[in-house]
Amino acid sequence: MTGSRRTHIIGVGGYLPRRVVTNAELAERVDTSDQWIVERTGIRQRHLAADGERTSDLAAAAARQALEVAGVTIDDIDALVVATTTPDLIFPSTAAIVQSKLGGAGFPAWDIQAVCAGFVYGLAQLDAMMRAGMFRRVLLIGAETMSRILNWDDRATCVLFGDGAGAVVLEQRAEAGGVIGSVLHGDGAHRDLLKAQYGSDVPRDRPDFHTDAAGVAAIAMRGNEVFRVAVKSLGAVVGEVLAAHNLTESDVDWLVPHQANLRIINAIAKRLTLPEERVAITVGIHANTSAASVPLALAHLHQQGRLQRDQLLLLESFGAGFVWGANLVRWSLGE
Ligand code: COA
Numbered sequence: 001m002t003g004s005r006r007t008h009i010i011g012v013g014g015y016l017p018r019r020v021v022t023n024a025e026l027a028e029r030v031d032t033s034d035q036w037i038v039e040r041t042g043i044r045q046r047h048l049a050a051d052g053e054r055t056s057d058l059a060a061a062a063a064r065q066a067l068e069v070a071g072v073t074i075d076d077i078d079a080l081v082v083a084t085t086t087p088d089l090i091f092p093s094t095a096a097i098v099q100s101k102l103g104g105a106g107f108p109a110w111d112i113q114a115v116c117a118g119f120v121y122g123l124a125q126l127d128a129m130m131r132a133g134m135f136r137r138v139l140l141i142g143a144e145t146m147s148r149i150l151n152w153d154d155r156a157t158c159v160l161f162g163d164g165a166g167a168v169v170l171e172q173r174a175e176a177g178g179v180i181g182s183v184l185h186g187d188g189a190h191r192d193l194l195k196a197q198y199g200s201d202v203p204r205d206r207p208d209f210h211t212d213a214a215g216v217a218a219i220a221m222r223g224n225e226v227f228r229v230a231v232k233s234l235g236a237v238v239g240e241v242l243a244a245h246n247l248t249e250s251d252v253d254w255l256v257p258h259q260a261n262l263r264i265i266n267a268i269a270k271r272l273t274l275p276e277e278r279v280a281i282t283v284g285i286h287a288n289t290s291a292a293s294v295p296l297a298l299a300h301l302h303q304q305g306r307l308q309r310d311q312l313l314l315l316e317s318f319g320a321g322f323v324w325g326a327n328l329v330r331w332s333l334g335e
Helices: 023-027 034-041 055-070 094-101 115-131 223-244 262-271 290-303
Strands: 006-015 019-022 045-048 079-083 109-112 137-145 163-173 178-186 254-257 312-319 323-330
Touching: 006 055, 006 115, 006 290, 019 023, 023 034, 034 262, 045 163, 055 079, 055 094, 055 137, 055 163, 055 290, 079 094, 079 115, 094 109, 094 137, 109 115, 115 137, 115 163, 115 178, 115 290, 115 312, 115 323, 137 290, 163 290, 178 223, 223 262, 223 312, 223 323, 254 262, 254 290, 290 312
Parallel strands: 079 109, 079 137, 254 312
Antiparallel strands: 006 163, 006 178, 019 045, 137 163, 178 323, 312 323
């Protein structure tokens, strides 16, 4: 394959807000317990953004780390994409804000909204654009302040999410490896199972519906229905992406899954017959950080020195819509 264009991950970084909130602290506010949350989800704690700390701040911090790991600066970047479902503003895009915070100018910057699947969608999109020769080096960031769209009185949802950001620098190289391929799917028929509405859409006969100052209503979810579709869809897409590239379960070195629920992660690991030590698991310490969860898990593995060059990583994610997908990546960092 040497000679053809491939998209390599040459830098990775993560950022978590300083404040850590444990399950026990949440149990002081809503009728829940550490035991219930750990048993049903695997979550033990989450990081929450400080007042005034915006999605773009988290994104910029993760991006700076990824640039440093890559050994490049913002001046070497040709495009910047932020996957987020909690943008700073309706517009301009969070990507434009991050571009200015990083001191970049001139190159294109845009957001991707595919909720929890945003990073996986973004990697597929940018890989295709880079293979086509549009960009040589890009920043892809997943960043969220989910805490801003939660109803902190709803125990069924407020225990599940956290804030954070993860970023990668992608570089086009005429070298084997890198992103092998991606598969994306969507099915809007399930759009009502998991959503956060604008004020104009919030039912007027539901005074209990929590809306913030901008009129955005908190996340509403039919959890166990989401759970069932997630397991089924993710189980199918990991098989599909492997088959598309003539690879099998035994070729996978790491599963880097969306971090929503440990039981969903375990079901997919079992489908791939992967032992726990080959699965990135950060849901316990980060909770569900939506579009940030996969790149944060990558950053976590990298910082722990657990990823080796040429290892095959299977990334997957599933989000509201529903939208879901998977990427196969050969790791390019390290010796
Ligand atoms: N603490 C204590 N009890 C809780 C609770 C909490 N934080 N949240 C819900 N419950 C209660 C419910 O009220 C319900 O009580 P009832 O039986 O008296 O009505 C009971 O627990 C069971 O609720 P259910 O929703 O059926 O539980 P579950 O086993 O499906 O687990 C989730 C709930 C949310 C953890 C699980 O469905 C899930 O993870 N779904 C997928 C969520 C997800 O991944 N979303 C993001 C996709 S990107």
